[in-house]
Amino acid sequence: MNYVLSYLTLAVLFVLQTTLGRYIDICGIAPDIIFVYVLCYSMYNYPVRAAVLSIIAGIIVDLYSSTHVGLNALLYMYIGLAVSNFASTLMKKNVWTVALGVVVLSILYHTVVLITQYVIAGHSGFVYPFVRIALPTAVYDGVVSLVLSLWAQWLSMDKIRGL
Amino acid sequence: MYFFQKNKYKIMLVASTAVLVVCIIVGSAINRRKAGGASDALGTVFTPLQSGVTGASDSVSGFFNYLTNMKGYEKENEKLREKIASLEDELRKTDNLKSENERLRKMLDLKENEKDYKTVAADVVAFEMDNFSKSYTINKGIKDGITQSCAVITPYGLVGYVSEVGRNWAKVCPIVDSKVSVSASIMRVGNTAIVQGDIGLMEDGLCKMTYVSKETGLEVGDSIETSGSGGVIPAGIYIGKVTEIKNDVTGVSQEAVIKPGVDFSDVNEVMVIKDN
Known part of the structure; x- marks a missing residue:
C-alpha cells in the first residue's frame, strides 16, 4: 500500500509543482519539490526502492522539461542510490540532518543542471545564475524537506533502518 | 547464477x-520540437489535471485578491471611468481618421496592407519545473491547429513562441527565457536587431536587445516590435520598450535592456497565431 502511495505522492507533487509552484515562489524562486521528495524518500528506503523511484521521477522531469531525455533520470538514479547507501550507514536521521543533506545535494544537482543545460550550451554565464538561482533554490528545498521528510518517513515506516 | x-x-x-x-x-x-510518444502521453494525461488545479487555484487566489483590494478597486473604477471617457473621445477621432484614410486609399488605389491572423485562445495551465527557465504549458495543441514555432501573444504584446507541441498541449518559450531569441525592429528608426532572453534579467521580467549598431541612434523609451525576419514570428507584434542602453563587450555595437509589454509573472490567457 505504501509502495503505491509513494508513486501517487510523486504524481501529485508533479502536478502541484507545475501548477501551484508560482504561488509559493519567493522572488521568483520556487522549490524543486520532486527533487526534494526523491532525496527524502531515498534517505528512508533501501537502495533498489530508492533507485527505482528516482529513475521514474527523473524520467518525468526529462519528459516534461529537459531537452536531453535520460539526463535527469541518470542524475536522479545516482543521487537516489548514493543517498540511500549513505543514509543507511553514516547518517543519523532527523529532520535537520535531512534538511542539511537536501541543501548540499540540491546545490550539487542544480550546479550540474546549470552547467550541462545552460552554460555549455552558451545560454548563460555561471556565477550570476548560481548565486541568484541555484543557491536560493537549495535553501528553499531544505525548508520544504522539513515537511516532505516526515511524509517520506511515514511512507517508509516498514522499511526504516537505523531508527 | x-x-x-x-x-x-x-x-x-x-x-x-x-x-x-x-x-x-x-x-x-x-528533434524534440514535436513531442515524442512518451512525452505526449505524459502531457495528454497530466494537462487536464494541471488545467483543473490551475483553474481552481486562480479562482481561490482571485477571491482573496478581491477581498484584500476592495478599497483599491473603488478608486481604480473611478480612474477607469475617466479613462473610458477619454478613450471614447479618441475613438471618435480615430474613426474619422480611418474613414478619411480609406477614402484616400481608394483614391490612390492602394491595397490594404493589414493582415488578420488566425488565432486560437489558450489558457496557461502549467509552468516549468526548474527555476532556470520560464516556459509555460498551454491547454491547446495539434488538434487545435497549433504547430511548432507558432507565435504566442496577448493584448499587451509578444509572449514568445511554441517550442514543443503535443495532442492537447503545447510548450511556450517566453522571450525572457535565456534560450529564446527573436528578430526585432526598432519602430522609430526601422533598424533591425535581436531580442533575446537573459538569465540575469529573467527574474525581473526583462530581456535584452543585442547587435544594435551605434549609428542607429537608439534611445531610452524606443518601442520595439517583431521584424518578421526568419519567417517564424510575424512582423509588427509589439515586444516592449527600451529602458537602458549600454555598449556591448566588443565596443562595436550596443546592447539594450527591454521591458516587455507583457507582464510575465501574470500570464494566464494567451492567443496563438496559427498561420504565421
Whole structure:
C-alpha cells in the first residue's frame, strides 16, 4: 500500500509543482519539490526502492522539461542510490540532518543542471545564475524537506533502518 | 547464477546507466520540437489535471485578491471611468481618421496592407519545473491547429513562441527565457536587431536587445516590435520598450535592456497565431 502511495505522492507533487509552484515562489524562486521528495524518500528506503523511484521521477522531469531525455533520470538514479547507501550507514536521521543533506545535494544537482543545460550550451554565464538561482533554490528545498521528510518517513515506516 | 545474485545491485546499476545513456544520446539526436510518444502521453494525461488545479487555484487566489483590494478597486473604477471617457473621445477621432484614410486609399488605389491572423485562445495551465527557465504549458495543441514555432501573444504584446507541441498541449518559450531569441525592429528608426532572453534579467521580467549598431541612434523609451525576419514570428507584434542602453563587450555595437509589454509573472490567457 505504501509502495503505491509513494508513486501517487510523486504524481501529485508533479502536478502541484507545475501548477501551484508560482504561488509559493519567493522572488521568483520556487522549490524543486520532486527533487526534494526523491532525496527524502531515498534517505528512508533501501537502495533498489530508492533507485527505482528516482529513475521514474527523473524520467518525468526529462519528459516534461529537459531537452536531453535520460539526463535527469541518470542524475536522479545516482543521487537516489548514493543517498540511500549513505543514509543507511553514516547518517543519523532527523529532520535537520535531512534538511542539511537536501541543501548540499540540491546545490550539487542544480550546479550540474546549470552547467550541462545552460552554460555549455552558451545560454548563460555561471556565477550570476548560481548565486541568484541555484543557491536560493537549495535553501528553499531544505525548508520544504522539513515537511516532505516526515511524509517520506511515514511512507517508509516498514522499511526504516537505523531508527 | 551465483555471480548474478551476488552482484545484482552492481548489474542493475550498470544496466540502468547503459539504458539511460542510450536514451540521452537518442534523445539528443531526435528533434524534440514535436513531442515524442512518451512525452505526449505524459502531457495528454497530466494537462487536464494541471488545467483543473490551475483553474481552481486562480479562482481561490482571485477571491482573496478581491477581498484584500476592495478599497483599491473603488478608486481604480473611478480612474477607469475617466479613462473610458477619454478613450471614447479618441475613438471618435480615430474613426474619422480611418474613414478619411480609406477614402484616400481608394483614391490612390492602394491595397490594404493589414493582415488578420488566425488565432486560437489558450489558457496557461502549467509552468516549468526548474527555476532556470520560464516556459509555460498551454491547454491547446495539434488538434487545435497549433504547430511548432507558432507565435504566442496577448493584448499587451509578444509572449514568445511554441517550442514543443503535443495532442492537447503545447510548450511556450517566453522571450525572457535565456534560450529564446527573436528578430526585432526598432519602430522609430526601422533598424533591425535581436531580442533575446537573459538569465540575469529573467527574474525581473526583462530581456535584452543585442547587435544594435551605434549609428542607429537608439534611445531610452524606443518601442520595439517583431521584424518578421526568419519567417517564424510575424512582423509588427509589439515586444516592449527600451529602458537602458549600454555598449556591448566588443565596443562595436550596443546592447539594450527591454521591458516587455507583457507582464510575465501574470500570464494566464494567451492567443496563438496559427498561420504565421
